[in-house]
Structure formats: structure tokens, C-alpha cells
Amino acid sequence: MSQLQARFFTENKRYIVDDVPFSIPGGSEVQDLTNCLNKLFFFKIDFFDFLVRGQFLRTALSTHMETEGISTEEVVEIEYVERITAPEPEECMMHDDWISAVHADAEWILTGSYDKTARIWSVEGKPVMTVAGHTEVVKDVTWVKRDGLTSLLLTASLDQTVLLWEWNSERNKVKARHCCRGHTGSVDTVSTDPTGTKFCSGSWDKMLKIWSAVPTDEADEVEEPGDRPRKKQKTQQLGLTRTPLMTLSGHNEAVSSVLWCDSEEVCSASWDHTIRVWDIETGVMKTTLTGSKVFNCISYSPLCRRLASGSTDRHIRLWDPRTKDGSLVLLSLTSHTGWVTAVKWAPLHEHQLVSGSLDNLVKLWDTRSCKAPLYDVAAHEDKVFCVDWTENGLMLSGGADNKLYTYRYSACQTDAGA
């Protein structure tokens, strides 16, 4: 095997070596390169990963360069980073029924379940609170705001309502503040804006609705159909009725996922094979990204400004939501064998994302290694419906086996080192 001229560099100051080209064998793999580096350091570290032109080295160096079309004549620049270690399973939180949604922040975990309730857990895995009130399956949950001990949270349900709850963590009391009515189909997704004052919901009835997330003490007027029995309505009432600020219609099929790109922009994915970007100020659609399959979920990373979508054809696709001219898939991540039901960018890492699928797997991806995921997390015994990250190194996934798993992942060494 031929020798290659290589130069090692890193951005991690702890492991800097001299900027000198080395001659290394072309057949050397990750372990060989690590050994090579270890000789330079005079001490033994074996958690490096190597990047050649922004792609992880997974095969022999020469074959990698051949597939990537890199000339072997020049000096190869090899970047080395600390290897992302496998997420370690931490807790398993048993639910009574399938877990449809999860949203975690630094302290609390909020899950929605098919038993018509939402649950609040501590990050250690202790059940804290069960939020019951919906008459149907809870499809999505999200934290809105934390204000000291008082938190606002949202639960969206198949019963066509979104409930805004106020939860006091000290007294451990939950109170339904508002019942958001207006959808005529199951509310499948809900998302709060970055400021926590508004939220957006997407429903099976093809509509997106923008609501105020600020709890008030007065109910909005709802024009009820005259023939509806009033006593029935009374019993159903839980919290004050709230009506939407704005309705965005344009999707031809059920809306499966919404999110806020920033405080002015909402992005929605739908079963009509499109991702649409809406301007909230004016309430008009700005961009349509057209795919070929039903979109189940989307996630947006402000770090890399990319949109990741999971669809029924088993692919995770990365999009640039700012492209004006139609749809341009930047990258396809293919490894799942079932529908991708959940996808989430890492909150602190611009390259990492996690995905959950109907094939019972959770996969951790690095966009620099698009051929194969970094890790497969095979904890679930049934379909995975939801995944989430927290900023303090916790990864969560829940599914049809009624279990919510938390994993500890190595919290972004690159950022920590920088």
C-alpha cells in the first residue's frame, strides 16, 4: 500500500501537534492513526476520530480518499477530534401506555401518553406529576416557560384541544389555565415560540393555529353552534376557553409537525409531502419545500440553520429553509428501516442529531458521517415515537413499549474545549 503525506491538526488545544507532514501508509485506519498520534504525544489516548475534509474516516484512508475523490498526490489534512462516546443508558421510566411525546428541559421531563395524560418527571426519573384532563390521547406536549417555581406547559390531544397548564413545582399543583379550542381534528403537534408568549399548533384538520401562550383570567368568546347541548359543554370545560390568534391554512393534508425557526417564523411539516415556512407577522406562507413522501417530524437547529425532516420513506433529510427556489435536499441520512417518527438536533452541537423510528431504534447521527449513524441505541422493544435532548447531556426517547429511556451522552467536548 502506498504511502500518503498527511498533516494532522485539531482545534482542541489540548492535543495540538506540530504542523509537520507525515508519511503514513494508505491502508491505515482510525486505530492506526490514533497509534500514530499517540507516538507524537508520548502518552496513550484512544478516543480520537479523524475527519478528512469534513467527513469521518470510517474505512482505510486510501479508500476513503478514493470515494471522496481526494487527490493522493497532495498532503492530506487530517483533523482529529475526540471521539463522541456512546450514549449511556441512565433511567427507564415506565408509563401506563404508549408515550407519544416528550419534552425535557434542564430540570423536568414532560411526557405525553396514550393514556390521555401528560406526566412530569424529574431528570433523575422520579414521577412528579400526572396531568390529567384530556378526554383523548395526548399527542404532543411542550414546556412553555419557567418562571421560578411556576411552569407553563402545553398538552395537545386527539380531543381537538390544546390545554395550557400552570404547574407549581413546589406545591406540585397543576391547574388548567386555558383550553384552546378551534381545531376540528386531532391536534398532533404544538410548539412554543422562543419568547414563550405564543405557540403554534398543527392539526389533522390541515390547519396551523397561532395562540397566545400568556395565561389570562378571562375567557375568549366562542360562538357556539346553537344546537349544541349546553350542559355537555359545561362538563367538558377545563380552564378558560381560548381562541386562536391566527389560522394558517395551506396544507392539503394533516399537519404532522410544527416548530418555530425564530420568533417570526413557523415551519410546518405535513402529510401532503411539503414543509412550509410561514411568516407570523403577516400570516403568509414564505417557502414550500416539497418532498416525495409524508413528513412525520421536523427539527431545526439554529447552530447550523438546517432543517432535518423524518419521513415515511425511512430517510432523514436535511434542508435549508432559506432556499427560495423550491426544495433542495442537502443531505440524506439513511439507515432506518421504518418510518422516521422523531428527529431532533442536538441543542449544543451543530453536527449531531438523534432520530427515532418505527424500527424500534434510536440513532445518533453526525452530519459529517452521513453514510452511517454514529450509534444505534437499541433500547426500545417497540416503536419509537419521540426523542429529545437536553442541554445538560441527557438524551430521551419514548415509544410504544411504554418506556421512556434517558441516556447520558458525552456533552460536546468540542464546545467544551473551545
Place this chain on the structure above:
Amino acid sequence: MAACSSNSNMRREEQTEEKKKAREKSAKKRSKEEGDEGDEGEEIFSFKDKAAVDEEEDDDLSDSEDSVYSGLEDSGSDSDDEDDDDKDDNEEEEEEEDGSGNEDEEEDLKTETQQTGQTEQKKTTTMKKKKEGKEVTEEEKVNEYEHDSSDEEDIRNTVGNIPMEWYKDFPHIGYNLDGKKIYKPIRNKDELDEFLDKMENPEYWKTIHDKQTGRDIVLSDEQVDLVNRLQRGQFGDVNFNEYEPTVEFFTSDVMIHPVTNRPADKRSFIPSLIEKEKVSKMVHAIKMGWIKPRRVEDDSKGRYYDLWTGEDSSLVAKHKMHLPAPKIPLPSHQESYNPPPEYLFTDEERALWDQQDPSDRKLPFVPRKFSSLRQVPAFPRFIHERFERCLDLYLCPRQRKMRVNVNPEDLIPKLPKPKDLQPFPTTQSLVYRGHTGLIRSISVSPSGQWLASGSDDGSVRIWEVCSSRCMKTVQVGGAVKSISWNPNPAVCLLAVAVESVVLILSPSLGDKQVISATERLLSGQQEAETTEGEGPVSWIETEGEELNQGIHLKIQHAKAVQQVAWHAKGDYLASVMPDHSSHLQVLIHQLSRRRSQNPFRKNKGLVQCVSFHPIRPYFFVATQRCIRIYNLVKQEMTKKLQANSKWISSMDVHSSGDHVICGSYDCRLGWFDLDLSTKPYKMLRHHKKAVRGVAYHRSYPLFASASDDGSVIICHGTVYNDLLQNPLIVPVKVLKGHEITHDLGVLDVTFHPTQPWVFSSGADATVRLFT
């Protein structure tokens, strides 16, 4: 003179006739019959007669002058003759007068005869005048004119040689010498007369029509004989000897004395100066190039010309298929005069060769060895061999074999590649587990959010499509044969066929307003319900536990219900109770008025399944072998589709309503184009076992078939709007996933209403979603 001899002969003949007549006139003791005959002859050769008369007249004139000088005397006997003649003439005249009196019709003839009579009279008068002195000369004159060959026309009619059609429109046919009209016979013979004449008149064949006079003339035997002789190319005169010995004028012998004794001219042996001058002029002209000498034809190529150059090209083209004769193989060692010894026959070989039939012999000759080429004798079989070769070439027809080169690739129909026909379901995505018995029927809600399945375990389950979550389980207490979601999006209803009951079930899922509308619909008609007499079915309101489960209505049938099918509007519901003997197999229920009716009066066979047309008021009824389409408004059958299969199992109607697919238990799937034919447009035999269910997609050009072999086959079926283009059917995918349980595979198949997804239910108690 000799050339004219025949002519003159003819004339002579005529003249003999004339002579005869003249003799008649001179009346040399002729019988009355002869006179008649002569009369006829006169009529036939009237112009001759005329001419003769004319001549006579002329003669008379000339006579009057000549006779003076001739001074010839005739014998007294002649004068007697003359007298007789006159007398005879008079008699004749009288006779003719009589004849004319008798035959009024032949006026023309009469006038003619009168005319002749007159001339004869005249003649006689003149003759009488001359009688005294010149009787003899007259006689001689007559004789003289017997030899006259003048070729005069018949001048009884003076119109001359004109087309007689000019007189077609006149009553007369011309003018006689006196300028009087010659009248046509009053009655012309028409075709019938002509025919009768032809049939009856034995003399018809020798009757000729004289245009000049318009009369029919019957030829005498002599005349017929003459005509015959002339036709045979013989002389007209019987007595004429055409082979008379020649009289030589000059002898062929050379005599010692020349005929003339004139000495030869000088110029005959002196070259001519004039000619010399002419020649020298021409030579000069040739030298000067003024005259080109005639080009000498180049004979080097031979003076043979190509016979076929001017041949028609089409003729040549005919011989394009000419095949050259196969060549005789070149002589080998065996034919050599001195072959290597191994080619020479041994005794056994020779004996064998001798015994063999000539056609069986390997070689047609015996190889022989000669010490030198000089000793090789003449080949004895040379002629024989050539002849056989010729026979081979001639008797063995050679023809060019036109081999049809068919590329096997071309026989495969040009179909688009499946990957170009995306989207269609390719992989199994979700499995809906929960049932414990085989699932006979599934149905998807019009919104595509819910899936209902009915199983033999006595339950109906309603699933969330996207998560495979069982949202609701309704125990119906019996095996569910068929389940169907109401296609009206404004209500949320299921029709479930359980044994002999059709349940109307409200699953209470989805939009609250829809649910309440459904419940209002179901409870609302309590007032609207009219109590009818004992109908074929009874509608039963449910209470208590069943109502809590969502079962609102029960339609109790007489027999087990096999299938339920909704109309596209969602108000009508058809149920099928297959029965061989009864006409009560199909019932149509109206949900809003809670009425049921039996649309058919006759049993046309065991009904397998029914379907409503998605747009028009048509109703499809599939029996074992055919599908009947009824117009519900006109209440008549509009079409009968022959399925070409033994037992139809399932049927689905395309969303346009113009196409029907039907699956059968003999593994076939038939596509009918209703605009095209009552026969299947296409039969697909992809399944190994009985086809249990077929389904069209509502919006995508897809259809699916489910079979007992455990597979679902997805086909692409584009339907074109223009009638000229037939549907394009391409099988695109075989979906496997169901396990075969008790020899049953996939029992039902249905498409998602909006996505290119297909659901299948199987005997393994699962429902599977393929996307």
C-alpha cells in the same frame, strides 16, 4: 387484262344473265315458270337489268345513227323473234299490271315494274320503228353489249351513291328516271316480323335487302351458287378453265440469232466522262471534308445485339429471386486417376457397391487407379452424369427461405419501469396487532386517520393509521364478514356485517361536530321512521351496553349477510345475502329513512359482491361469472360484463366509474374498461392462489389484489381521459408479509384515501400497512 379476268368473268356472268333476260324478252319458247324465274332475277339484279335496259336505250340512240351506216341485215327469223318479244313484253306488262293490282303493298315494286315496263315499251316502240329495216343490226347490237364490261350503277333510283339514311324520314326512297318519287314499302318490317320471317321463311337465308330500292330480294339457286363459288375464290363461271395451257411467246432456248442485231453502243465500253467528273467532285468533297463518308459499322463487338436490353425492368425484377445453381463439389482424391490406395475399393467394398441401389451408393463411381493419365479412358457415364445434374437442377426446386428474425426483446411489451411509476407502496411499515381471529374485512375512514377491521374473533377494532394504535374495540358477538366505513366525511359511521345482522356503528372518533352530527342522524330518524309492513328486514334500535359501545342500529336480515357496501353519498347501504334459490339476495337500505328494499325480482345467480357507482346511479352486482350493471333510476340492466373466470371473489370500481377490477378464486384479476368492451381489457394472472380482495386507489393510479398465497400485488393502472388510449397496466410490486394460516393468506386489501399506502388484512390476525 389477266388481273381483271375474274372481274370480267363476273361481268360475263352477269351478262349471261342479261343475255338470258334478253332472250326472255325475245321470248324464245320459255315456259311460264321460267318467265317467273326471270322476273325474279330481274328483281334481284335490278341494276344490271337497268343497266342493260339503259344500254339498250343507248344502243337505241346509237342504233338510230349507226344502223344507217351499218347496213347489216338480219334474218327474218329474228324479226319473228322481235315480234314475239314485243308480244311477250306486252304480256309481261299485263301480268305485272295484274301483279300490281294484286299486290297493293308492293307499290314500289309495281312502280319499278311499271318503270321497266315503260322502258321496255319505249324500247319496243323504237324497235318497232326500226323493225322494218334494221332488225338484223339490232340483234347484233344486243350481242355486242353482251360483252360490255361497263360497271354502271343501278339507275332506277337516281339519288346516286348516297347514304340511304338521308331518306329515312321520307315516305319515298328516291326518284326514278322520270323524277317521280319511288315510295318505300308501306309497312316496314319490325323486329318481330324479321324474327318470324327468320323462323318461318325457308328462303330467309338467301334473302337480301336492297337499300336502294328498299325491297327484299330472294336469290335464285344459280345466284347462290355463284356467291358460293366466289366465296370459295373460284371463278364465277362454271365453265371457265383457269388451267389452260400457256402459250409461250419467247422460247427459253438461246437461238443463234439475237432478237435484235443492233451493235453495242460505244459508251458501253468507254468510261463515262460525266461520271468521272461526278466522282472526282465527290472525291474532292470528301477530301475537303464537305461530305462525310458513311461511317462503317464497327463489327469488332460482333453484330449480335443484346436481346434483353430493352426488357421491361419489372420482368427483370421478377427474376431477382434467382438463385444460382449449387456448384458441384470439386473432384477429390477419389476422382483422381491415381488415388491414394486407401480410396480404392477393397473387394468387400466393391461387392457392397455393386449390391447397393444406385441411389444408396456413397459414391456414384468406383475409384480406379491408372498408372498414367494417358491410360485414362473416356468417362463412360459422362452423358448420364450431365443428365442427372440437369435433372437435379430442374427437378429440385430451390427457393430462398425468408427467415423471420424476431428479437425476443421485441415481444415483451414496452412498459415503463416500475421505478418511474412512483409512488406506490413498497415496504411494510406498520403492523396492527390485536385481533385473535382472521380478519376478513378492513376499511379506512374517508379522512385516512382511522382504520376499521372486522375479525372472526367477534370484534371490530378501530386503529389509528399513523401509529397502529388500537383506539377502540367493539365486541359484536359474531364473526365479522364485512365492514365498511361511511364515505360521507360529514358523518362517522361504520356498517358491519355480522352473521345475519348489519350493525350501524358510530366509532365516536375524530371531529366532535361530526360525531354529534352522526348521533343526531342516527337518533333523529326515530321520529322520521315510518312503521311499514313486514319488510324483508327489521330495523332495531339498540339500547344499553350495545349503545354504549357505539352500536346504534341493527338491521336484522333473514339470512347471513356477506357484504355491506355504502353508496358514495353515504345514505344508501347495500347488503348481500348470497343464496342460490332466492331472489332476495341484495337489499338496499336507506339510512336516513330507515327503509329497505329489494331491487331485484329475479335470481340471476349467486351474488358475490355489490358496489355502487361512485358518481352515477349505477349499481354493480357480481355473480359467480359475470358482473351486471344496473341503472337504478331507470331500473334496468345496462351492461353485463363477462369475467372469463370461474368464480368472482371481489370487485372494485374505479373512482371515475369507468373501470372495474374483479378478482376471482381461480387466481385471476380482470380489468374491465366499461367504454371498451364487456370482456376484460386485461387479465392478470400473477397470483398463485385465489384472489380474495381487490381495490383501487381513490386518487393515485394504483390498484392492488390480495391473494391466498400471502402476497399483495400492487399494479399501476393509469387511466387516460381520451377514449383512444387504453389504460396502462403495469405490475409494480409484490408485497409479502402475511403468514399463511390454514391455507388462507391475505383476505382483504384497501388503499389509504390520500396516500399511496395499502392496508391488507390476513388470516394471521394482523393488518399490515405498506408504504
